[in-house]
Amino acid sequence: MTLLAVEDLTVSLPTRRGWARAVRDLSFALDRGQTLGLVGESGCGKSMTALALMGLQPEGARVAGRIALDGEDLLTLDEADLCRIRGNRMAMIFQEPMTALNPLQPIGRQVSEPLRLHRRVGRAEAEREAVRLLDRVGLPNAAQRAHAHPHMLSGGQRQRAMIAMALACGPDLLIADEPTTALDVTIQGQILDLVIELVDERGMALILITHDLGVIAETVDRVIVMYGGAGVEEASSEALFDYRAHPYSQGLFAALPQIGLARGARLEPIPGTVPDLADLPDACTFVDRCPIAAGACRAAPPPPLAVARGHRARCIRLEEARNRSIR
């Protein structure tokens, strides 16, 4: 049975100018042991997707569709039931390790809390397990560091502590929201390797959210490219790096610096700016910036069309996009 099945997930946020759909009709499925990347620029709805999966969307937001964890629709659960699932069956790692830990509590205590909360383990036992977890995520001198307060640790060490906290109850699903963005490059690699290693070791499913295509290439099996709240293209990461079917994905990759590019060669930007979600019409979200947009693109939101096996794009002008990419 699929671990996580998301169908037509739509998250609407109240704004002064009406409802803004931060996530629109997103669907995907994920099994234990599988890894999925959500990629896109700021404001494309990838973090909102993560929060909605956890049931942590901002107050007043409307979430529609279906989020089924082992067949159980999370959107029908009340807050108390969600609390039993969060941190237990699904856990989350945040972008900013500097601020995602309580500054007043020693990290060992913070890592042990999910265990005490969900597993009803005693304090001493939970803290011993916390030390084992901290040791596993590669925190040197874990037994001593468990007594340290967050400000005594570096960014990378804090992110390791965050990962230990997320892993405490052995979740089935791990959501990592830009887990390496706030870290410097050498640490980024280490943290990503650690996450992947732990996902393999424990047979978890992983949703990795990032704006960094390099990270995607190295770590996940499948990718969903998001734009304006919509999942515009979904493919295995190999297939996506091989061929981009959607004009937005093509633009995203064209804007990426590459080693071996001719001196003086210019990166190609995507013209225009990210749209205001409240203004987006009920059509293709990329239409205003798309180089090959046609009248039909404004008429209705494009359905996901097959590009190849397991490779779909929400674009009704796939042929034109293909010709353009060959040219």
Added chain:
Amino acid sequence: MSIAADDGPGMVARAFRHRSFAIGAVLTGLVIAAALVSLFWTPYSAIELAVPRKLRPPSAEHPFGTDHFGRDILSMIMVGARNSIVVGVVAVAIGCSIGTALGLLAAARRGWVEELVMRFSDFTFAFPAILSAIMITALLGPGTINSILAIGIFNVPVFARLARGAASTIWARDFILAARAAGKGQARITVEHVLPNILSIVIVQATIAFALAILAEAGLSYLGLGTQPPLPSWGRMLNDAQTFMYDAPYLAVFPGLAIAVAVLGLNLLGDGLRDLIDPRLARKR
């Protein structure tokens, strides 16, 4: 407190290098010491009358003189300190515990609960606190307990607002989202994460509210609505002194000084604490 825990022994030394904190601590210590000593010993009885010794100016025998009933002013001030402290502590404890709890509730629940708590506090703020305290004691009858209740009730909205404001900013922090993602409910997050992070602000406010409570108690006693005779209180000593303003001005000077010392001491202590706890200063270390 957990902030002090990280700082080790350096915290105390640093605290006493801070001028207002040091002065405030010494003045407050003086008042507390006087109150504590009065539990076991006073130079003379603060209650029994000794009319033959009445209205003596300060001397070696009676450092602060005697009043119109011959009671020793120093002894009365010592016992009065005890009275002021008890009223202040209990009143602030009532206001602080109920107010902080309401503020935390408002910040956690939001919505109509928050509206209700905040509108209630606006409502109580609309009446001048001392005036309302006078009204309450006039209604319930004068006395120490009623004055404690009156002062306590008007501290509730002060702490409710402060706690709500501080707690709201904590709720917006990332580690609260992380705690929610770990499966913690509102109540747990409030107790484990929000309260410890606003405690320092609440403590500073409590120190200042303590000073105001002492002042309010003196005011109520001055009007005859607070502590009743024969127990001495600073406010009533001032009232008694009025009659003898020209014959024995020292009768007003010493209780007045006592009130000033206590209020000044606690205010300086509060200011000092706020500076010491302020994280921006703490980081410069």
